[in-house]
Amino acid sequence: MTLAVSTSVEPETQIDQVIVKASDINVFYGDKQALYTVSLHVPQNKVTALIGPSGCGKTTFLKCINRMNDLIDICRVEGEILVGDQDIYAPAVDVVALRAHIGMVFQKPNPFPKSIFDNVAYGLRIHNIATSKTELADRVESSLRSAALWEEVKDRLDQPGTSLSGGQQQRLCIARAIAIQPKIILMDEPASALDPIATAKIEELIDDLRQNYTIIIVTHSMQQAARVSQYTAFFHMGELVEHGKTKSIFTAPNDERTQNYITGRIG
Amino acid sequence: MTDTFTKRTPHLARRHAREIRFQWLGKIAISIAVGFLLIMVGTISWMGAGALKQTQISLQVYLDPQEIDTSAVEKADYGAMVKTALRATFPEVKKRRDTRKLYKLLSSQAAFGLQRQIKENPDLIGQTKSVWFIASDDVDMFFKANITVDTNGNAGKLDEKQVQWLATLDKSGAVRSRFNTGFFLSGDSREPELAGILSAFAGTTLTLFVCFLLSFPIGILAAVYLEEFIPENRWSDLIEVNINNLAAVPSIVFGLLGLAVFLNAFDLPRSSPLVGGMVLALMTLPTIIIASRSALRSVPPSIREAALGIGATRTQMVFHHVAPLAMSGMLTGTIIGMARALGETAPLLMIGMVAFIVDTPTSILQPATALPVQIFLWADSPERGFLEKTSAAIIVLIAFLIAMNLIAIILRNKYRQRF
Known part of the structure; x- marks a missing residue:
């Protein structure tokens, strides 16, 4: 962390500490290039929104950060991504350890077809985090509380996670992700499959989580980006067009394409 | 416009007719499939049911103590005892060729059943005992398959005399049909009446x-x-x-x-x-x-x-x-x-x-x-x-x-x- 932290009281002028530094990222699916020299700095303990029209590469970029793109045989990533000061594409990096530090929440709620308790406990078990049964139960409870789900499910922890409503399932997935105490949480359109009330709950939750986690969220909804994020990056046709504080992007975009997208002329 | 939802235009009628035709074709296809299945299972069951029954013939056997060595019960000639019993039942049969036909009424392995009984219960030695023997497959078929007696008195592989003997035995109640446990409890055999699964x-x-x-x-x-x-x-x-x-x-x-x-x-x-x-x-x-x-x-x-x-x-x-x-x-x-x-x-x-x-x-x-x-x-x-x-x-x-x-x-x- 080389960036100096300003001691200024005014948050608007504070220079945030950077946790993810992506430099010159090119991504190819076979012969097709999906991202063109994307460089982006993600500040710590802030919500960064990735916006842009469909197929612009924002989810591709998100999946580079926890190397979920590795699962696609034909996908090739060039460039460097530093998390803290470590290059996550270095040959010695273990993706399993990486993903334990960078959690992910997906577009469609995808709880395991197991009990609510086991859904949250799974990560703790495989990473051998809890040493005793009581510790396991405590951590499950605190994760569910952090995900604002505890009050709704505390009497039915043994019921399948799939029996919850869509919004509850998504909060369960968030609880599952934060149970193993990652530094960063990636969210891929976490509210796109939910109704407005459930969406509002998720957004509220994201705002709370930013105290302890760095959040990078892909969203289609510009209103959502404006509501939850402090920083916004606008992607278009595989390029990072513009990125900066959410307020300035939405009020005074530098690029014409950003302007057009925000005003609804493209996308 | 009151009949918009009730009037059937020719085009609509054709579409419905097509629907009904298709459903009928489906029903016919299913009936054919189920029909063949039923025919198959039915015929096999009909033909196989007979194998669950077995014809047995009863004879009075004299268990001669001179023939059976009590120290080695299984070594006695039970086949001879069964044959003696058959001849005793039909004393009028004298000719060598006829006695051979007489023996063929019983399964060639009939004596094994007798041997087993004596082994389990040696006290029977010296008595005259009524014993049920497994009939030969030809006799079994004669009773099961309703084989008709032709003009010469023959029935299937049985000839006139054998048919008469069986009639005599049947009249005296010495023929019975029992559940064929042997089919499930024994292995293969050259003799159909003994073959099991x-x-x-x-x-x-x-x-x-x-x-x-x-x-x-x-x-x-x-x-x-x-x-x-x-x-x-x-x-x-x-x-x-x-x-x-x-x-x-x-x-x-x-x-x-x-x-x-x-x-x-x-x-x-x-x-x-x-x-x-x-x-x-x-x-x-x-x-x-x-x-x-x-x-x-x-x-x-x-x-x-x-x-x-x-x-x-x-x-x-x-x-x-x-x-x-x-x-x-x-x-x-x-x-x-x-x-x-x-x-x-x-x-x-x-x-x-x-x-x-x-x-x-x-x-x-x-x-x-x-x-x-x-x-x-x-x-x-x-x-x-x-x-x-x-x-x-x-x-x-x-x-x-x-x-x-x-x-x-x-x-x-x-x-x-x-x-």
């Missing part, structure tokens, strides 16, 4: 056991590896094409492979359930792999992403999440493969499981035969008595199949999970 049943059970133990774990592991681990490239395509082709290879080819490799190269015991099971496992593997792969493919990718996203290794992802969800599909594939293996004759012929096996195999290394092979052997026999045995063995085979499917359904429901 047990050795073939045991052989099939052992063979399928070996087949399952080999093909299930190998098939599942191969499918998991191919589906979840191997990167998609030219090699994986090649493997996939080859597995699909293997599933369509005629089963006798696998028999030839077993003969060349397992028997000739590895020198494993011929005719044994071990080799039979290995050959059937080879045949079943492609089916299991293909079905398991499609079961794995049907597990939504979101489950995989969820597991990997939280930092599970691929192996943890597969064995904690994907495989349990695919288990019901994998079991279904296994049962389909095993059911095909159950009915397979050709590959077993190649490795010598076609032999005439009387003894019931108790280990996978002993010579054995299998149910479909037994059916094949009996269907080939000229004796009329084997006709009903063939059908009865088919019933046993079908019952075996239904039992296997039942187990599959129970397991499938047990492992079924929502996702």
Whole structure:
């Protein structure tokens, strides 16, 4: 962390500490290039929104950060991504350890077809985090509380996670992700499959989580980006067009394409 | 415009007619399929039902203490005693040729039953005892199959005199029909009245056991590896094409492979359930792999992403999440493969499981035969008595199949999970 932290009281002028530094990222699916020299700095303990029209590469970029793109045989990533000061594409990096530090929440709620308790406990078990049964139960409870789900499910922890409503399932997935105490949480359109009330709950939750986690969220909804994020990056046709504080992007975009997208002329 | 929803335009009427025609075609198709099934099961049951009954003839046997040595009961000549008893029942039969015909009324192995009785109860020695003997297959058929007596007095393979003797016996109440326990409790025999299903049943059970133990774990592991681990490239395509082709290879080819490799190269015991099971496992593997792969493919990718996203290794992802969800599909594939293996004759012929096996195999290394092979052997026999045995063995085979499917359904429901 080389960036100096300003001691200024005014948050608007504070220079945030950077946790993810992506430099010159090119991504190819076979012969097709999906991202063109994307460089982006993600500040710590802030919500960064990735916006842009469909197929612009924002989810591709998100999946580079926890190397979920590795699962696609034909996908090739060039460039460097530093998390803290470590290059996550270095040959010695273990993706399993990486993903334990960078959690992910997906577009469609995808709880395991197991009990609510086991859904949250799974990560703790495989990473051998809890040493005793009581510790396991405590951590499950605190994760569910952090995900604002505890009050709704505390009497039915043994019921399948799939029996919850869509919004509850998504909060369960968030609880599952934060149970193993990652530094960063990636969210891929976490509210796109939910109704407005459930969406509002998720957004509220994201705002709370930013105290302890760095959040990078892909969203289609510009209103959502404006509501939850402090920083916004606008992607278009595989390029990072513009990125900066959410307020300035939405009020005074530098690029014409950003302007057009925000005003609804493209996308 | 009041009749907008009630008026049938010619075009609408044509569409409805097409609908009705199609439904009728569907009904006809189903009736044909069910009809043939009923005809098949019906005729087999009708023909096989006879094998469950057995004709027995009662004789007064004098258990001569001079003939039976009490220290070695089993060594006495029980055959002679039975013959004496037959001659005593029909004292008017004197000619040598006629007495031979008389003896043919009983099964050639009838004396064994008597021997067993004396062995269990030596106190009977010295008494005159009324004993039921198994009738020969010709007599059995005469009573079961309603064979008509022709103008010369002959009936089937029985001649005029034999028919008369049987009539006499029947009148005196010395002929009865009993449930044929021997069919389920004894092995194969040259004599239809003695032939049973047990050795073939045991052989099939052992063979399928070996087949399952080999093909299930190998098939599942191969499918998991191919589906979840191997990167998609030219090699994986090649493997996939080859597995699909293997599933369509005629089963006798696998028999030839077993003969060349397992028997000739590895020198494993011929005719044994071990080799039979290995050959059937080879045949079943492609089916299991293909079905398991499609079961794995049907597990939504979101489950995989969820597991990997939280930092599970691929192996943890597969064995904690994907495989349990695919288990019901994998079991279904296994049962389909095993059911095909159950009915397979050709590959077993190649490795010598076609032999005439009387003894019931108790280990996978002993010579054995299998149910479909037994059916094949009996269907080939000229004796009329084997006709009903063939059908009865088919019933046993079908019952075996239904039992296997039942187990599959129970397991499938047990492992079924929502996702």
